[in-house]
Amino acid sequence: MTTNHELFQRARQLMPGGVNSPVRAFKSVGGEPFFTERADGAYLWDVEGDRYIDYVGSWGPMIVGHNHPAVRESVERAIRNGLSFGTPCPAEVTMAETITRLVPSMEMVRMVNSGTEATMSAIRLARGATGRSKIVKFEGCYHGHGDSFLVKAGSGALTFGVPTSPGVPKANADLTLTLPYNDLDAARALFAEQGHEIAGLIIEPVAGNMNCIAPLDGYLQGLRELCTQSGALLIFDEVMTGFRVALGGAQAHYGVAPDLTTFGKIIGGGMPVGAYGGKRELMEQIAPAGPIYQAGTLSGNPVAMAAGLAMLELVQAPGFHDRLAARTRLLTDGFQSVADGEGVAFSTNRVGGMFGLFFTAEKVTTYAQATAADSALFNRFFHGMLKRGVYLAPSAFEAGFMSSAHSDQDIADTLEAARGALREAKG
Ligand code: PMP
Secondary structure: OOOHHHHHHHHHHHOHHHOOOHHHHOOOOOOOOOOEEEEEEOEEEEOOOOEEEEOOHHHOOOOOOEOOHHHHHHHHHHHOOOOOOOOOOHHHHHHHHHHHHHOOOOOEEEEEOOHHHHHHHHHHHHHHHHOOOEEEEEOOOOOOOOHHHOOOOOOHHHHOOOOOOOOOOHHHHOOEEEEOOOOHHHHHHHHHHHHHHEEEEEEOOOEOOOOOEOOOOOHHHHHHHHHHHHOOEEEEEOOOOOOOOOOOHHHHHHOOOOOEEEEOHHHHEOEOOEEEEEOHHHHOOEOOOOOEOOOOOOOOOHHHHHHHHHHHHHHOOOOHHHHHHHHHHHHHHHHHHHHHHHOOOOEEEEEOOEEEEEOOOOOOOOHHHHHHOOHHHHHHHHHHHHHOOEEOOOOOOOOEEOOOOOOHHHHHHHHHHHHHHHHHHHO
């Protein structure tokens, strides 16, 4: 039998850090990653046959659980007709109709192949449409690895202590202005000074790359007003929140319409996909309708569209998001009472089907609080959970994801594991 350790030894010789995406390497929590052989429902099985209840869900897309029969069958039907055509295909039209129906602020949409592509394209559009160069992002928010975004970034960049990456030209970084998340006064001050030079403000409407932090009441509305007044475009990066915190995403949940929206992995149901879209007069400036260039050989790929459409069908079931939110609440309330029972300072955040666990007694609403929580304790807790068959995101700075495949029993088993793991971790 191949072991996780053997595979990781081989992988490290061949791939940077042994992985194709940094957080997978377990560098921040320590130890070595497991290698997944298969996944089904709420579970992953590694090459050694160990099963894990999975709260990462391929970092978001597995909202209906792994290997859902409807998604798999849709893909199986699609692949019989070929893998890629290089011409338009009918499923792209259905996908565009579905997205624009479910997310009304998106009057037109362009499919791409990752969240990174979606955000890079959205800011090019913001710059092209406004004739301005500066963009605003938030400390601890992650929008993929485009040069403009690796400035005070979250996710792996934050985990590994390089929020601003070498290789990003200074000239580029200088055009990215950063603000503290959930501080409307700071945003007002920046816009008062530089609003006329700002092409767009991009935000995760619920931050999911510095653990999970919800916007304070009125915060997104306040940003909407600042953008409208200054002529900057408001861009919601809904790569994590889209179709997850509500059917219509965070913009539906909070009732704030952005000018542009970016989506990623979730609309591919596990296939590599992203999308950006928004107001018609903006999107009509994209090539070939307009002069702002953006393209992709595999964009709108028929197999990816088939997976995404099947998944989007499932999340439209009546009550889907209410059930997902109720399940998430059961889990976070359960974690809280386990931690309280063990006398560990702990708090949680949750919005719809995403959640955050913090080793601090405070209610976390800022980046500073998230980074001040006890990440060493989180790392010990993470390994205690893993040992007990529960896979949480391998970093204190990532959100957790619930799926409709997680049963009450899975949640009860998770909480049982949490009791043991916490007892051990607190030392
Ligand atoms: N935006 C957000 C909010 C994300 O969470 C991510 C990735 N987790 C991205 C963009 C980048 O997406 P991708 O990894 O598909 O390039």
